[in-house]
Amino acid sequence: MRIGGIDIGSRYIKYVLLEDNSILDFKKRETGHNPLSVCKELLTVNRPEKIVATGYGRYLLEVFGDIRTITEIKAVAKGVKAVFPHCRTIIDIGGQDTKVISLSGQGSVVNFEMNDRCAAGTGRFIEIMSRALGYDLDHFGASCSIRNGNVKINSMCTVFAESEVISLIAKGEKREVIAYSIHDSIASKVISMVKRIDIQDDIVFAGGCARNPCLRKILEDRLNRTLYVHENPYMHAAYGAALYAEI
Amino acid sequence: MSKDYKQMWSDLEINLDAHDGLLGVLSDAYTNIYLSQKNRPEGMKYFDFVISEVHGLRIEEIVEAKKQGRKVIGTFCVYVPEELILAVEGVCIGLCAGADVGTDEAEKYIPRNTCALIKAFMGFKLAGLCPYVQTADLIVGETTCDGKKKAYELFDEMMNGKVYVMEIPNKKGQDDKALWLNEVQRFSAKLEKISGKKITPEKLKEASKVVNEKRKALQRLASLRSADPSPISGLDALLVNQVAFYDDPLRFTAKVNELCDELTERLKTGKGVSAKGSPRILISGSPMAIPNWKIHAIVEGSGATIVGEESCVGERNFASLMDENFSSLNEGLQNIADRYLTINCACFTPNDERLTDIETIAKRVKADGILHYAIQFCTPYMIEATKVRKVAEKRKIPFLRIETDYSMEDMGQLKTRIEAFLEMMGKGARV
Numbered sequence: 001m002r003i004g005g006i007d008i009g010s011r012y013i014k015y016v017l018l019e020d021n022s023i024l025d026f027k028k029r030e031t032g033h034n035p036l037s038v039c040k041e042l043l044t045v046n047r048p049e050k051i052v053a054t055g056y057g058r059y060l061l062e063v064f065g066d067i068r069t070i071t072e073i074k075a076v077a078k079g080v081k082a083v084f085p086h087c088r089t090i091i092d093i094g095g096q097d098t099k100v101i102s103l104s105g106q107g108s109v110v111n112f113e114m115n116d117r118c119a120a121g122t123g124r125f126i127e128i129m130s131r132a133l134g135y136d137l138d139h140f141g142a143s144c145s146i147r148n149g150n151v152k153i154n155s156m157c158t159v160f161a162e163s164e165v166i167s168l169i170a171k172g173e174k175r176e177v178i179a180y181s182i183h184d185s186i187a188s189k190v191i192s193m194v195k196r197i198d199i200q201d202d203i204v205f206a207g208g209c210a211r212n213p214c215l216r217k218i219l220e221d222r223l224n225r226t227l228y229v230h231e232n233p234y235m236h237a238a239y240g241a242a243l244y245a246e247i
Numbered sequence: 248m249s250k251d252y253k254q255m256w257s258d259l260e261i262n263l264d265a266h267d268g269l270l271g272v273l274s275d276a277y278t279n280i281y282l283s284q285k286n287r288p289e290g291m292k293y294f295d296f297v298i299s300e301v302h303g304l305r306i307e308e309i310v311e312a313k314k315q316g317r318k319v320i321g322t323f324c325v326y327v328p329e330e331l332i333l334a335v336e337g338v339c340i341g342l343c344a345g346a347d348v349g350t351d352e353a354e355k356y357i358p359r360n361t362c363a364l365i366k367a368f369m370g371f372k373l374a375g376l377c378p379y380v381q382t383a384d385l386i387v388g389e390t391t392c393d394g395k396k397k398a399y400e401l402f403d404e405m406m407n408g409k410v411y412v413m414e415i416p417n418k419k420g421q422d423d424k425a426l427w428l429n430e431v432q433r434f435s436a437k438l439e440k441i442s443g444k445k446i447t448p449e450k451l452k453e454a455s456k457v458v459n460e461k462r463k464a465l466q467r468l469a470s471l472r473s474a475d476p477s478p479i480s481g482l483d484a485l486l487v488n489q490v491a492f493y494d495d496p497l498r499f500t501a502k503v504n505e506l507c508d509e510l511t512e513r514l515k516t517g518k519g520v521s522a523k524g525s526p527r528i529l530i531s532g533s534p535m536a537i538p539n540w541k542i543h544a545i546v547e548g549s550g551a552t553i554v555g556e557e558s559c560v561g562e563r564n565f566a567s568l569m570d571e572n573f574s575s576l577n578e579g580l581q582n583i584a585d586r587y588l589t590i591n592c593a594c595f596t597p598n599d600e601r602l603t604d605i606e607t608i609a610k611r612v613k614a615d616g617i618l619h620y621a622i623q624f625c626t627p628y629m630i631e632a633t634k635v636r637k638v639a640e641k642r643k644i645p646f647l648r649i650e651t652d653y654s655m656e657d658m659g660q661l662k663t664r665i666e667a668f669l670e671m672m673g674k675g676a677r678v
Contacts, residue, residue, distance in 0.1 A: 073663065096660075097663070
């Protein structure tokens with residue numbers, strides 16, 4: 001039986017198709033301005049028998065009839081646990097939300113923290129900052145893996161942080177140095193959420209931002225722990241949703 | 248609304264165009280959030296009517312009362328003794344402060360990081376959108392938090408000196424009790440002066456009875472919500488608690504009791520607003536002034552039922568009664584002072600009594616989860632959330648802390664957090 005999970009995030013839509021518990025297909029598309037048409041396009045090929053929707057836009061699929069929805073918190077927990085059976089804590093930095101999720105030994109969510117409306121410390125923030133510094137998003141984190149200066153971005157607000165970055169550029173500060181401090185400021189925001197949760201090993205870093213080596217390294221250093229990252233950290237929530245489709 | 252109130256609003260210096268816009272938004276929100284609910288009790292029809300006439304018929308009644316020489320006293324806090332206002336035949340009105348209205352205007356005077364409630368009471372006035380504040384002869388402020396305290400100074404200028412501030416102590420020791428009693432006495436003298444009426448022990452007794460009966464009706468409603476399934480939605484119960492601040496107290500009490508009679512009948516048949524065993528949430532924290540229905544709408548839209556509000560628009564407004572046994576005015580004022588100091592607002596330090604209240608209410612309503620709600624920048628409640636979390640942990644009740652304001656921009660995030668909270672409780676939202 002073919003089952004699917006679709007994670008309609010603020011920046012990307014991720015789709016996992018399973019057949020007999022193995023991944024048949026994974027697709028990732030920009031959410032854009034018309035996520036429903038993106039979903040329709042994804043679902044027309046190999047339309048699964050059952051599907052569960054998650055993510056910010058999970059209710060969009062109501063037009064297809066009775067499609068179950070779960071939150072991305074529940075979905076990512078399932079999707080991470082399936083890949084990392086020893087996981088007890090998840091740090092998930094997505095497009096507009098950062099979540100820290102605490103799991104029981106059996107894998108159910110026992111506590112979580114999530115940012116409120118503010119996009120500070122999320123993927124969107126990294127995107128805007130990389131643009132301000134003229135980096136390609138995929139190379140932003142690789143550009144600054146070590147602290148090589150002493151600049152601090154104080155503002156957590158995306159708007160103010162951007163003007164802080166612009167004034168640092170105007171002062172002639174090297175962009176690698178500014179880039180590092182941006183990552184450092186995001187890590188601070190994430191750490192403050194982590195501290196509200198009783199964290200336990202193993203910690204898995206999920207979501208698109210887990211591909212950023214600088215952010216991962218700073219978080220590992222400041223938490224003094226190893227963070228496990230899947231080769232495709234975008235996938236977890238959609239995979240978790242797909243796993244719920246068979247239940 | 249059944250008739251045209253334009254002349255009345257115009258006389259009250261309401262900004263008619265903007266006001267039409269506001270009523271339109273309010274009516275749409277009410278239709279979407281309230282009228283779409285299933286299994287509503289018949290008794291809610293009265294409250295639907297009250298809302299449809301919130302700036303119409305009720306204002307007309309108040310204007311009429313003013314013509315008969317009664318004074319209109321506007322308040323913002325459950326610490327302002329309603330008994331005293333009624334004892335001088337005044338009309339006591341909780342003022343508009345629950346919508347994102349006139350924010351730009353308000354931000355000309357107060358910082359952006361001021362709580363939404365303060366911005367709203369100023370915004371409603373500055374944008375000319377609150378007929379209640381326009382009818383007020385006296386606005387009673389209070390020193391509950393720094394934001395309100397300082398905002399009242401500016402508000403007084405906007406209200407041409409009509410603002411009177413009661414000092415609420417920060418602690419509940421002997422000195423504080425003496426201070427508060429003095430404040431109650433001073434307020435009583437102020438009301439006598441403004442109304443030209445003397446407060447006698449008899450009048451105060453009569454007024455106390457009216458207010459106590461209102462509290463008893465609200466207590467009755469609260470206790471009916473302990474049933475599983477609850478016979479009334481949290482949204483509807485919240486609305487009743489919000490209307491408590493506006494409506495004529497005698498009529499309101501009668502209508503709440505009628506509603507409770509119907510709910511009692513419902514319980515006999517086991518009929519409720521949700522399926523038996525649906526998740527039961529207790530709200531605790533900052534007040535939800537009308538028309539702030541945001542959290543209730545999300546929680547109940549996700550399949551849970553709100554079964555109580557440990558809030559000023561809720562338990563703190565009606566949990567304790569005033570002792571009606573007194574023989575002199577001084578004794579009566581002492582009883583008022585004693586009764587009001589049982590309200591456990593986060594502006595007090597320490598405030599452990601609130602934590603005890605939360606435990607007691609959570610047990611009574613059989614809460615499966617506690618959702619702590621603080622208006623963003625409401626520092627006292629935001630900080631006290633940490634202590635409430637500990638209480639919840641001790642009782643092994645799942646806990647979620649939310650900080651938000653009246654805008655709708657964080658609806659998506661709130662929905663995710665609240666649904667994940669329900670999923671975590673194992674009584675998951677839609678799956």
